[in-house]
Amino acid sequence: MRIIFPKLLPWATAFLTAMVAVHLIAAWNTRELVAKGYPDFTIFYSAGKMIRGGLAGRLYEEQAQYRTQREFASGVGIRMGALPYNHPPFEALIFVPLTFVPYLAAYFLWDAINVLILVALPFILRPYLPALRETSVLSWVFVSLAFFPVFIALLQGQDTLILLLLFALAFVSLSKNSDVAAGCWLGLGLFRFHLVLPIMLILGMRRRYKTVLGFAIIALALGLVSMAAIGVHETLAYPGYVLRVERSMALRRTVIPVDMPNIRGLVDLVFPVSGSRVVPDLLIGVVSVALLVFSIRKWERPSQDADNFDLGFALCVVVTILISYHAFFYDLSLLLLPISLFVNRCFSSPQVNAGTVLSLMGPLPVLFFTPLSMFLWKHNVACLMALVLLLWVRGISRTIGRAQSFTAARTAEN
Numbered sequence: 001m002r003i004i005f006p007k008l009l010p011w012a013t014a015f016l017t018a019m020v021a022v023h024l025i026a027a028w029n030t031r032e033l034v035a036k037g038y039p040d041f042t043i044f045y046s047a048g049k050m051i052r053g054g055l056a057g058r059l060y061e062e063q064a065q066y067r068t069q070r071e072f073a074s075g076v077g078i079r080m081g082a083l084p085y086n087h088p089p090f091e092a093l094i095f096v097p098l099t100f101v102p103y104l105a106a107y108f109l110w111d112a113i114n115v116l117i118l119v120a121l122p123f124i125l126r127p128y129l130p131a132l133r134e135t136s137v138l139s140w141v142f143v144s145l146a147f148f149p150v151f152i153a154l155l156q157g158q159d160t161l162i163l164l165l166l167f168a169l170a171f172v173s174l175s176k177n178s179d180v181a182a183g184c185w186l187g188l189g190l191f192r193f194h195l196v197l198p199i200m201l202i203l204g205m206r207r208r209y210k211t212v213l214g215f216a217i218i219a220l221a222l223g224l225v226s227m228a229a230i231g232v233h234e235t236l237a238y239p240g241y242v243l244r245v246e247r248s249m250a251l252r253r254t255v256i257p258v259d260m261p262n263i264r265g266l267v268d269l270v271f272p273v274s275g276s277r278v279v280p281d282l283l284i285g286v287v288s289v290a291l292l293v294f295s296i297r298k299w300e301r302p303s304q305d306a307d308n309f310d311l312g313f314a315l316c317v318v319v320t321i322l323i324s325y326h327a328f329f330y331d332l333s334l335l336l337l338p339i340s341l342f343v344n345r346c347f348s349s350p351q352v353n354a355g356t357v358l359s360l361m362g363p364l365p366v367l368f369f370t371p372l373s374m375f376l377w378k379h380n381v382a383c384l385m386a387l388v389l390l391l392w393v394r395g396i397s398r399t400i401g402r403a404q405s406f407t408a409a410r411t412a413e414n
Helices: 004-029 031-036 041-052 062-072 089-095 103-125 137-145 148-156 160-175 179-205 209-230 232-236 238-251 263-270 278-298 306-323 329-348 354-361 364-368 370-378 382-413
Strands: none
Touching (some): 004 031, 004 148, 004 364, 004 370, 031 103, 041 089, 089 209, 103 160, 103 329, 148 160, 148 329, 160 179, 160 329, 179 278, 179 329, 209 232, 232 238, 278 382, 329 364, 354 382, 364 382, 370 382
């Protein structure tokens, strides 16, 4: 298989270059909207301003949020109310230092931090992924910027790349059997709890109790930080606020479930929004539990099968996105980690064959094809991308099965 990859390299380079070019054109065409305050970064900047301005106790008041956002984003004509800050209180503290510079400068500074994360990732993963040692950092960043979810995360000023970094650090820690550290890294990702809790549930069901302990310690610490920042009552009221915002934005069609690349989006594509929610919600729950159990059974513990740990972890990341209740295109940035694991497997594993390459790498042209992603995003049917992820889950599980058979045969020979 390694003979084939060099032949495909010029074609892959041309393809990725075209995708980067599309992203650059899109960024240029939206530069005025960015300057006016349309990106999601607005919620982070306004939350930081409210903390800094002594309005911490009113962090989740819509009118206070709206007045703050009007101070630096008054040119957003479509915004008749606040773009709600629905992230946990502790995350707002991260953005306080950025409020010492104007909004646009803070936006570019935040994006620069996220690009530095992309630069740091190969250095973090190289000791555990031999294929990355042969890849330059510039090549890694180039490939990352060709990935539409990463582009959207940067354009919107989102925080998903921070979570990608924490997932990578958790993978490294688990690879070293540093379970407590892995739990701590995942705990720091609670600013996107809907994308962290599923994988923590998987780890708990796999009896990684030290990981759960590390996670619980950080969760408790962040809870105390939140209470100190905005008050005990406001912190305890936060979960209810999130549910109200979710329902309100769904009714106003500002959050559209079918625009989510997950199981919830697929189910909502089939069932009308105006109908009863009993059947669709039940179906979402059943499918999500089934995927969760499936990934738990497929992911072997490192102590049992260290050779397949990377595949199991990657499977759980993909499943986590699928069963998350709230996800958008930029959340697919997390797939950079499974993609890295699969590239490493195809280049460095002794049991690679055509079936493995097709199962692990087959979805990549679709995932990286920006015109398709833009079409799905524009027409609010990003849920169709979940079909690709489901096919990927099947391919990963089949590869795990083949790898387990290979490991068993090798053990029998020894």
